[in-house]
Amino acid sequence: MESPVKYFAHMDDFRQLGKVKHKLVDIIAITIAAVICGCEDWYEIEDSAILKRSMVKNLFRPTQ
Numbered sequence: 001m002e003s004p005v006k007y008f009a010h011m012d013d014f015r016q017l018g019k020v021k022h023k024l025v026d027i028i029a030i031t032i033a034a035v036i037c038g039c040e041d042w043y044e045i046e047d048s049a050i051l052k053r054s055m056v057k058n059l060f061r062p063t064q
Contacts (some may be wrong), residue, residue, distance in 0.1 A: 004028075004032060005029050008024075008028045009025045009030070011025070030045065031045055033048075034048040
């Protein structure tokens with residue numbers, strides 16, 4: 001089974017380049033993890049990502 005991060009990494013990102021602050025795959029991965037942990041809205045997802053910032057930075061990076 002392919003990892004969710006690898007699966008979503010191939011999605012086209014249609015956001016405007018000048019307005020992009022984060023990679024789309026990172027946003028999707030953080031959202032999936034937060035929802036699994038019980039977050040129910042975007043505010044809770046944001047709070048979860050901020051509280052777990054150091055873990056999130058390393059969690060979704062591909063291993064070599």
